[in-house]
Amino acid sequence: MSRLLLVEDDRMLGDALAAALKQDGWQVDRAEDAAAARLALVDHGYTAVLLDLGLPHGSGLDVLASLRQRYDTTPVLIVTARDQLSDRIRGLDAGADDYIVKPFQADELGARLRAVVRRSQGRVSPVLRHGGIVLDPADRSVTRDGQPVKLGVHEYRTLLALMERPGRTVTRESLESLVYGGDGSIESNTIAVYIHLLRKKLGEDVIATIHGFGYRLGGGE
CATH class of the missing domain: 3.40.50.2300 (Response regulator)
Structure with a gap:
């Protein structure tokens, strides 16, 4: 967020x-x-x-x-x-x-x-793209290879945070702040759950786990 x-x-x-x-x-x-x-x-x-x-x-x-x-x-x-x-x-x-x-x-x-x-952010187009994934912030829509993908609110915010930072590793703590506004009451594995759901819907190789640091767009490891 x-x-x-x-x-x-x-x-x-x-x-x-x-x-x-x-x-x-x-x-x-x-x-x-x-x-x-x-x-x-x-x-x-x-x-x-x-x-x-x-x-x-x-x-x-x-x-x-x-x-x-x-x-x-x-x-x-x-x-x-x-x-x-x-x-x-x-x-x-x-x-x-x-x-x-x-x-x-x-x-x-x-x-x-x-x-x-x-x-x-140096972007001309309002639409964010990563491979076959297209995210349009104007209507909060997400497609994969031209097909619409239905995401929950927090799944969408997690994906948006990563797509707005292509090539960068985003820590779990940063994602929690971006998605929830730094609400300390959320469970420690909440972001991991949303990453898992996004991989199921968009492909296992869409989001990489950088062990000890966080997540970024790209191939998984």
């Missing part, structure tokens, strides 16, 4: 956005003022940031500036009611990756988030 920081001082709107983002598969951390946002961005690594401009204890542009001054390239999508062209230009010139004006549809927000993350 990808982790996102939502910086929004309107609690009701923040609750609605967080609910929609969680439905879309994100783990969401919250900050309601600029100081809390800056602290969270120093202490944690995020896949993306949703950033309001009008915040207590500083502006969203201040938060963005401090992020970019550290050469942190985390994708930032500005979410604001300010719809003036000058505001959009200022935000983009400050280092934002995209800009969406309230009100907006949750589907558009999800699509823009996927786009900025995709660009940050």
Whole structure:
């Protein structure tokens, strides 16, 4: 599961956005003022940031500036009611990756988030491929050799985490955090169970076990 920081001082709107983002598969951390946002961005690594401009204890542009001054390239999508062209230009010139004006549809927000993350990872196509396996994050579909494969939620998130990191070994602890958001209450063999189920559905050689480290896409061992 990808982790996102939502910086929004309107609690009701923040609750609605967080609910929609969680439905879309994100783990969401919250900050309601600029100081809390800056602290969270120093202490944690995020896949993306949703950033309001009008915040207590500083502006969203201040938060963005401090992020970019550290050469942190985390994708930032500005979410604001300010719809003036000058505001959009200022935000983009400050280092934002995209800009969406309230009100907006949750589907558009999800699509823009996927786009900025995709660009940050150097991917042009939204679709992830590994051999005959194709994963489309837009509709959460998976096919193998052109045939649809039905995956449970956690199977899908496990596969997504691995396909977003091709060629890299992902530790069990990292997978647990990506799939469950670091919930320490899960069983120690839970990820191994989902790896086993994915191999049954996609092929034994799709995911390799790197003993003592974790898992990666490729031939099994």
